[in-house]
Amino acid sequence: MNWNELVGAALLGAERRTPPGGSVAALLDAAAVETVRRRAGLRPAAAAPRPEPAPEDSRPPLPPAAARRLALLLTDRPGAGGGRRGAAPDLAELLPQWLTAANAHGYRAPAESLPALLDAARARTDLRAGALTLGGPRALWLARLNPDWKFALRGGTGRGVEPASGAAAADTAGPDEAAARRLWEEGLFAERSALLVSLRRRDPAAARELLASTWSAERAEDRLMFLDSLREGLSPDDEAFLEQALTDRSRTVRATAAELLSALPGSALAARMAVRARACVALDRTSRSVRLAVEAPYECDAGMQRDGVSPKPPTGRGERSWWLAQVVEAAPLDGWSEHLGSRTPAQIVALPVADDWASEVHAAWAQAAVRQRNTAWARALLGKPSAPVTAVPGDPARLLTVLPPEERAEWAAEFIAAHGLSEAFRVLGVCAVPWAEPLGRAVVDALEIARDAGSYPWSFSGVMGLAERCLDPAQADRLAPLAAVPDEPEGGSPGAGGYWAEAFQRLVATLHLRATMLAELDPARGGPAPGR
Amino acid sequence: MSTGESRWSAEQVLALAPDAASRKAGAKLAAPGPWSDTGAGRGAVWGQCKGSGSRPYRTVVDVAGGSAPGYRCSCPSRKFPCKHALGLLLLWSEGAEAVPDAPGSVPEWAESWLDGRREREGRELRKAAAARDGERAAAPADPRAARRRAEQRAARIAAGATELERRLEDLLRGGLAGVEQSGYAVWEETAKRMVDAQAPGLAARVRELGSIPGSGAGWPSRMVEECALLHLLGRGFLGIDGLPEPLAATVRSRVGLTVESAEVLADRDAVVRDDWLVLGQHDGEDGRLTTRRVWLYGLRTGRPALLLSFGAAGRAPELTLPIGSSVDADLAYHPGARALRAVLGERHAAPEPGGVPPGVGVHDALAAYGAALCGDPWLEGWPVILADVVPVPVGEGWQLADAEGDSALPVAVTEATRSRMWRLAAVSGGGPVTVFGECGPRGFTPYTVWSKRAIPLTVADVGGGAA
Numbered sequence: 001m002n003w004n005e006l007v008g009a010a011l012l013g014a015e016r017r018t019p020p021g022g023s024v025a026a027l028l029d030a031a032a033v034e035t036v037r038r039r040a041g042l043r044p045a046a047a048a049p050r051p052e053p054a055p056e057d058s059r060p061p062l063p064p065a066a067a068r069r070l071a072l073l074l075t076d077r078p079g080a081g082g083g084r085r086g087a088a089p090d091l092a093e094l095l096p097q098w099l100t101a102a103n104a105h106g107y108r109a110p111a112e113s114l115p116a117l118l119d120a121a122r123a124r125t126d127l128r129a130g131a132l133t134l135g136g137p138r139a140l141w142l143a144r145l146n147p148d149w150k151f152a153l154r155g156g157t158g159r160g161v162e163p164a165s166g167a168a169a170a171d172t173a174g175p176d177e178a179a180a181r182r183l184w185e186e187g188l189f190a191e192r193s194a195l196l197v198s199l200r201r202r203d204p205a206a207a208r209e210l211l212a213s214t215w216s217a218e219r220a221e222d223r224l225m226f227l228d229s230l231r232e233g234l235s236p237d238d239e240a241f242l243e244q245a246l247t248d249r250s251r252t253v254r255a256t257a258a259e260l261l262s263a264l265p266g267s268a269l270a271a272r273m274a275v276r277a278r279a280c281v282a283l284d285r286t287s288r289s290v291r292l293a294v295e296a297p298y299e300c301d302a303g304m305q306r307d308g309v310s311p312k313p314p315t316g317r318g319e320r321s322w323w324l325a326q327v328v329e330a331a332p333l334d335g336w337s338e339h340l341g342s343r344t345p346a347q348i349v350a351l352p353v354a355d356d357w358a359s360e361v362h363a364a365w366a367q368a369a370v371r372q373r374n375t376a377w378a379r380a381l382l383g384k385p386s387a388p389v390t391a392v393p394g395d396p397a398r399l400l401t402v403l404p405p406e407e408r409a410e411w412a413a414e415f416i417a418a419h420g421l422s423e424a425f426r427v428l429g430v431c432a433v434p435w436a437e438p439l440g441r442a443v444v445d446a447l448e449i450a451r452d453a454g455s456y457p458w459s460f461s462g463v464m465g466l467a468e469r470c471l472d473p474a475q476a477d478r479l480a481p482l483a484a485v486p487d488e489p490e491g492g493s494p495g496a497g498g499y500w501a502e503a504f505q506r507l508v509a510t511l512h513l514r515a516t517m518l519a520e521l522d523p524a525r526g527g528p529a530p531g532r
Numbered sequence: 533m534s535t536g537e538s539r540w541s542a543e544q545v546l547a548l549a550p551d552a553a554s555r556k557a558g559a560k561l562a563a564p565g566p567w568s569d570t571g572a573g574r575g576a577v578w579g580q581c582k583g584s585g586s587r588p589y590r591t592v593v594d595v596a597g598g599s600a601p602g603y604r605c606s607c608p609s610r611k612f613p614c615k616h617a618l619g620l621l622l623l624w625s626e627g628a629e630a631v632p633d634a635p636g637s638v639p640e641w642a643e644s645w646l647d648g649r650r651e652r653e654g655r656e657l658r659k660a661a662a663a664r665d666g667e668r669a670a671a672p673a674d675p676r677a678a679r680r681r682a683e684q685r686a687a688r689i690a691a692g693a694t695e696l697e698r699r700l701e702d703l704l705r706g707g708l709a710g711v712e713q714s715g716y717a718v719w720e721e722t723a724k725r726m727v728d729a730q731a732p733g734l735a736a737r738v739r740e741l742g743s744i745p746g747s748g749a750g751w752p753s754r755m756v757e758e759c760a761l762l763h764l765l766g767r768g769f770l771g772i773d774g775l776p777e778p779l780a781a782t783v784r785s786r787v788g789l790t791v792e793s794a795e796v797l798a799d800r801d802a803v804v805r806d807d808w809l810v811l812g813q814h815d816g817e818d819g820r821l822t823t824r825r826v827w828l829y830g831l832r833t834g835r836p837a838l839l840l841s842f843g844a845a846g847r848a849p850e851l852t853l854p855i856g857s858s859v860d861a862d863l864a865y866h867p868g869a870r871a872l873r874a875v876l877g878e879r880h881a882a883p884e885p886g887g888v889p890p891g892v893g894v895h896d897a898l899a900a901y902g903a904a905l906c907g908d909p910w911l912e913g914w915p916v917i918l919a920d921v922v923p924v925p926v927g928e929g930w931q932l933a934d935a936e937g938d939s940a941l942p943v944a945v946t947e948a949t950r951s952r953m954w955r956l957a958a959v960s961g962g963g964p965v966t967v968f969g970e971c972g973p974r975g976f977t978p979y980t981v982w983s984k985r986a987i988p989l990t991v992a993d994v995g996g997g998a999a
Contacts (some may be wrong), residue, residue, distance in 0.1 A: 003753070010756045013707020024704040031760035036909040039973050040902035044894045044939035048926045053962035065626060068542040072559045072622075088560035111961060112987045115954040142958050145925050485586075505582065509565020516564070516626070 003038065006031050054141035059108040065520040066102065067110045073098055074116040089510040093469055094517070095120065097433065099130030101521050109134045114142055118149045128152075132190075140190065153188045184210055189222065197229050204233040208241055220250040227256050234260060239267045246306060258308020258330070263371050265332035269307050276304065277331035278339050280324055281361060284354055292340075294357035296320035297327065321360050328364035333377045345380035359393065366394035369402055378402035385414035389423050397426040405432040413442035421446045421463045428463065434472035443467055444479065447504075456496050457503040468507050473515035479508050539572075540595070541854070543988070545621040547813065548601065550822070550848040554611050554618060561619025564630060570623065573635025577624045578642040581616045583607065591616040592642040594649055601852070604645050613848065685730050689787060692729025693766040696722070696738070700763055708752055712745045733788030737762050757973070761910055779907075781867035786910050791866055793875045802864040803877060806830035808837065809886045810853045811915065811968040812979030814990050824849035827915050827968070827979070828863070828874075829889050836915045837863055837874040851876070856986025858886035870907030872915075888982040891919025891966050894932070894939040901971035913970030913977060920964040923957045930957075932976060935964035944975035952978050952989035959983045 009019040009027055019027040062070065073095045109117055114135055121131035132139055132152055143149035183195055200207035211226050218226065227245060230238055238260070245257035246269070261269040276297070284293035297304070300311040300323050308330070313322035333345070340348055353361055362381065369377040378399045382392055392399070396415075400408050412427050421443070431439060443463065450460055457464060482504040485497055549555040561567075561581065568588065570579035575596025580588040593613070594602035603613040624631040638646070699722055703711070711718075719742030726735035737758070744755045768775065768783040775783065785791070796802060808828040816823045822843040829836055841851035853859060862877030892900070897916040904914040921932040924940065930953045933940035943949055959965060959981050969978040981987050 007753050007756050010704055010759070011708045011752050013709070014705045016707065019704070024701040027704055028700060028760055028763040031756050032764040032909075035757045035760045036764075036905060039909075040905040042898050042902065042973075044898060045931060045942050047933035047938045047940040048924045048931060050922050050924050050933060051962045068625075072542065072562065075556060075559060088557075089563050089565070091560060111959045111983065112955050114958040115951065138958065138961055141961065142954070145957065146954065502584070505565060509563045512565050513563040516630070 003034055006034060051141075051145065055137040057108045057136045057138055059106055059136065060523070062102065062107045062110060063520060063523065066107070066517070067113070069517050069520055070098070070102075070110070070113055071116075074113060074120055089468065089506060089513050090465070093465065094510070094514065096126055096130060097469065097514070098517055099127065099134055101518055103130060103133045105521055105523065107134065107521070108136050109139065111138060114139050118143060118146075118152060122149060122151055140188075153190050181210070185214065189225075193225060193229065196226060197232070200229060200233050204235060205237060207233075208238055212241055220253065223248070223250065223253050224256060227253060227260070230260060234263060236264055236266055239264060243268065246308070255308050255310070259371065262308070262330035262368075263373075265334055265372060270330065270332045272303070272307055273327055273330040274332055274335045276327045278335075280327060281336075283340055289352070291352040291354055292357075292361070293354045294324070294361060296324040296357075324357075325360060325364045325367075328361060329367040329371065331368065333365065333368050333372055333374045345377045349380045349383075362393035366392075366399055370398050373402055375402055375404070379407075382411065385411050386418040389419060395426070397430045400427060401430050406436055408432065409436040409439040413439040416442045416446050421450060421460055425462045425466070428466050428470070431470070433470045435470050436472075440471050440475055443471070444475070444482075448482065451496070451500045454496060457500050464503055464507065468510040469514075471507070471511060473511045473518075476508050476511040476515070479504060479511070483508050539627065540621065540625050542622055542625050544852065544854050545618060545625055547852060548613055548621070548848050549618055550611055550613070550843070554613075554615055557615035558618025558622060561615055562622030562626075563619075564623065567620070567623060569639065570620070570631045571634035571637060571639075572624055572631050573633055574638055574646065576638070576642060576646050577620055577631060578639060579620050579623075579631065581607075581619065583616075589616050590641055591620050592645060593617050593621055594646060595621075602649050685789070688729050689731045689734075689789070690770060692726050692731045692734060693769045693787075695725060695729075696734060697763065697766050697770075700759055700766075703759065708755055711755070716742045718742075731788045733786050734762070734765070735788070737765070765910060776869075778867065778869040782869045782908050782910075785866065785868060785873075786908075796864045796866055796875045797877050799864065802867070803862050804830065804833060804835065804865065805860070805862050805880070806832050806835070807858045807860050808863060809858045809889050810855050810883070810986075811836075811889065811917070812988065812990070813853075813855055814979060815849070820844065822849055824851055826851060826853055828853075829915075829917065830863075831858060831886075831889075836872060837865070838872050838915070839874060839876055854883055855980055855988045856886055856982075857883035859883040868908065870904050870911070872904075872908075886986070888966050888984075889917050889968070891917035893937075894918065894921065894934050894941045897941060897971055897976075911972075913972035916969065916971050916976075918967045918969070918976075921967055922962065922964055923953060923960050925957075932967060932978075941971070942975040944972060944977050946977075948990075949977055955987070955989050956981050959987055 005020060006027065009017070010031070014024045014027070021027055021030055061067070073091050117131050117135055118139060121128045128151065135142075135152075140152060143152035180195060180199070184192055187195065196207055196211060199210060208230065211230075215223065230242075242257045242261050246254055246261070248254050248257065258269065261267045262273060264270060280295055280297060282293055282295075284291045286293075297320060300309055300319075304323070304327070305311055309323060309326045311319075311323075313319050336348055337343060337345070340351075343351075349362065349365070352358070365377060366381050368374070369381060381394075382396060382399050382403075389396075400411060403411065408431050412424070412431050415427055416424050416439075424443075424446075428435075428443070434440075435443070444467075447460065447464070447467070451457070483501055485501040546555055546558070549558060566582040567579045568582070571577075576592055576594050578590075578592040580590055582588050589605055589607040591605040591607075591614075592603075601613075603617045605614050605616045607614055607616055609615065620631070719738055723735045723738040723742075726732075726738055741755070741758050741762070744751050744758060747754065765783065765786055768779075769787050772780050772783055807830070809831055811827040811829050813824065813826045816825070824841040824843070826839040826841070827836065828839065839851060839853075841849035843849035859879055860881045861879040863874045864877055865871040866873040866875070897918055900916055901911075901914040904911055918932060918941070920935040921941075922935055923943075924931050924933050926942075929945045930943040930949075931940040932943060943953060956965070956967065956978055960983075966982040967978050968980040968982075969976050978989055981989060
């Protein structure tokens, strides 16, 4: 009896039609025989086309202890559990620096952790670059099989952060130029992007030439991303290519090209902008005391537009002040000294400005200082850390990024000593990890002051979280006394002491954990059980 | 066991966690911060953990226990082991820097508990040995009463099986087409009747039947299969006197008449000593009960075995054997036509790292499953080790294909196998691997893959893997 007949008879029911065999008992008997026969006689299926094997990854594997640590960090999902955090470290927050450290050693991820790694990177963009670097060619190979992990192939991961230098791309690009060219012409966006970034690091000119070879055939959004990767290793040699990109079909590509050119103080665009800027800002000869006079542009002509000046201001902003800002931002800062009576940047910043233009001009200079990485100007615009917060034009955190790390830490430490922690979050965010002294000490002191003032620790949870991630682990022992429950200060919030103790316990525990996990990555130390 | 006993791996520790939440909580506590006075020695690990209260919790774990670790913690958690025990063990697994070896300085509070536990354990071991050696022949207190009870139960099950037969026939008289609307309650009621008839095996199968009508395309075919197998089981029990003994034993166990572990172990003929390679482990949740299945492979005998261990909700089953290791031990098989389920007896040595087990191709794997079905047609799966297979994505599912040739085994499609297959694919990288899993009517269910060492795929069931 055929299986389909049996199923048909069972569906229909014996009341409607006599089943094969004559009775329901016979139907069940026959179905039992057939079920076992069918199961016992299962035949192999025809094999589908097998996927291409993943490319080799010659990087060393993680030490066993570090591999286990990764598995632990990956099981902790942010937001899991919810509620108060207690005294235990927030593992998910440590994942980014673990990835950075592991990648600095040049390890590859354990294959079995790749799905969890890709899932984590899918959920958190801040993990993507680090996760994909650690995952290497096998992660990309795996991502190609799963639509959930498309992000790994579509890239856009390396922007602003350390770009994903997919090891596959780096390896093939190294010894074999033809293979690199083939990858560039046939590869996925992520592979091409990684190739461009790694080539740019080794040989900036070769990277630019590779990009130029296919430039006109690229899609506008890809052109934008590729152009952006020239930011690293930018030099006067790139000027001709960028100048050509000023006539690009896409407005955003033109704007990026102009921005890059303005970061090259010797470029023709920078010189054109300098001429325009000088026409706008000059020493005021009419005034008795020395001051700056400002004459904003009256029009945004074709030449300005070609050089990336956007004619239409955002809502709420006047046209002329908008054009002025863009012109001053793009003009080389080093030219101002000569133009303004051989004054130093600090002297120029100190000059009074006529007609309420001071904030506009200073903000534009701040932009220029960040774009042109001009330390002297950034220092002048930042001024003394103890000055009122509003005295700094623009964002002090962005200006700080221009200063060398030690100077950054010193400025931030003084800033916190003067203003406390309430304004410190962004400033702390740009300081190098681990925090150099005296910064770490300043933060801990400020936290202690906040506790003694009787406030609750969650008013400082942002800074506390940063401290957990950024304080030097060597500080842990010094902090240990703070983890004890203090006497309740007079007028303090009830129970705050206990919560502070808990917050400091978490801080100490996190610092210990960071020290341990970094040590586990040390190949010389290896971990306790190298056999496994 | 000696005090210098090797520390466990983090995977081994995490396998003890009763659920995913404990796994996470334990991992968070695996940092030196909250811990003080930690130490290891005399087969135990101890430490004090700062909690939210003023007094730290005292945690001690007996890691040298005969069959399973023992835990004691002063925290109020009902989880077992609690997160403190897990955190402490994880810390210990990191090495002597985190938890130093200090066999000479076991704190008092830990020592008193350990001593009590060791003494109890010794007593039980002696009792078990005595039961096996001398008193085996000694009959239960009142053999006639025992026999009467057994007969009563058999009669009750037979009545249940008869009623089940009637219900199955009614079902097919009315036709399966109607059951999609009739809902789950009918099956639940029938299942309860089977529980009353003291036939939990029948009850479980009836409940399964209830979930088939809503299970998507092809359900009528699956429904007929399961009805037919249930019918076969009922008929088998009603005619059990005419069956050869091994098959009768299989029918009895399928119906739910199980044999006590002690009784299985007492049968000297059922005991097999071998180096058993631990192939895989899977924990299944069933409402109030966690069932842990551990598959073994005898390296000398070539026999597969399945160990079952149970835990109440919130407690991990006690049995723990590191996956991929091999252990020299006695195993006693439950009686049956296709002996698979077994009980772990005496262990002659601690588990050692094992190698990659020998496997077969797709064709032989299916043949083994078919042969096993001839002995036990109610088998849901038969353990097989596939060698040199490549995971291949096929539409929404997967297959494991022989590295050479054009045969493949489809992988059963479930939420769990989906995440396991991503791990498996990542490990294989498109190359041939050795995979342990079960062959079943819906395809292959993978549990472990070998790439130099054993990598359990089941870890990904919680947390990891693309959801």
